[in-house]
Amino acid sequence: MEARRFGAARVRVPVIGQGTWNIDRGDRAEAVRALRAGIDAGMTHIDTAEMYGEAEAIVAEAVRDCREEVFLVSKVVPSNATRRGVVRACEASLRRLNTDRLDCYLLHWPGSHPLAETIGGFEDLRRAGKILSWGVSNFDVDDLERALAVAGPDRIACNQVLYHLGERAIEHAVLPWCADHGVALVGYSPFGSGDFPEPSSPGGRVLDGIARSHGTTPYAVALAFLTRLATTFTIPKTGRPARAVENAGAGALHLGAAEIALIDAHFPRGPRPRMLPML
Template structure:
């Protein structure tokens, strides 16, 4: 599995990991099996969050006996992001995950509590060994500038944002900001959260043609495109072991310049939006 350095952490992280949003909507045994199949296939970067219902508990079951192999990430909701609240929320996540530490802990989106408080809570957790690094999610450039001014350079591990073929807005400013400042960019919902290109559409046919040429699936082609740049990672979610293995295979897929150009044409990034898209 292709791995890259995760922001300033020095940790090598698989470019394709496993998301867990809504994984609790699937049959539990199947969800656990899918996560384990993904781990076996090299997707050892697992992302979850306190607001994902039973997801942390499912992850905890799936990773039993495998913790040392993993890069484990969770998130705190903004309502809990005071200095003390961050610590309490993290400790609760650790209990659900059945582990003593997270590799990275994220603020799920910008909130009303002072960001200085949140960063102080993250640093308290890091010094206590309960997290190895911290990052952000759904942060636009203005918010990223503020976080960088508070934390200083080489503290923000990643920014996790919405990124799929139909939503490439982050390429305008957020992705360049992350690249300049050594912050990893992790794209969530890479299949569009139920809105993957229709096979009968021009874009769907283009993906299918590329997939046939490489002996893979249109989903794998999408993942390869979204991780084509050195600073990018993605975290697809699936409740099916076979799909997990297919997703992992995308890390070895190398798209040609002509294929990248075709995908760019079929799924243009469009104009820069006034606000950062998020789910």
């Protein structure tokens, strides 16, 4: 599994991690086994959030005896993102996760509370050792510029954004901004939230052909494409152990220039949208 520096966190993190949105909707024991299978296969970056229902508790069970191996991320909702609210929300997440610290803590999306308040709370948590780094999620360039103006350089670890083959809008401006400022870009919903290309479609056939040449799956090819650049990471979610192992295999898959160009041609990034897409 390839690992890269995770922005201002200053640690190396696997390029393929594990998301947990809606992981509590299926069989709980199977979800725990899937997370453990992913960890064992090298996907030690685990992302969750306070608004993900029972996901934090499921993660706690999965990492119970391997916490030191895991880069653990959670998120605060904007309504809780006052300076004191951030601290309270983080402490509640720590209890649900049964851990004494988070490796990274994110603001889930831009909200109405001043960023200075939110970042002040993040810095309070960092000084107390309850988080080791912090970042943002669903931030467009204007939002990132405001966060940078408040925090200064080398503070924002990552920006987590919607990024899959059918939604490449972040490549226009957000991804370059993050690369220029040393901010890791973490793509969520890399399989399009149920909208992965059909095998019979032209794009699906392209993915299948590339997958066959590498002895892997179209899903792994998609993950490899989304992490082809030096500052990008992705966090697919699955509740199935076998799929978790398949996803992890993408961390060692390197696509050739011709393969990247072929995927790019069948899944163009399209025009820059007026607003940053998000789920």
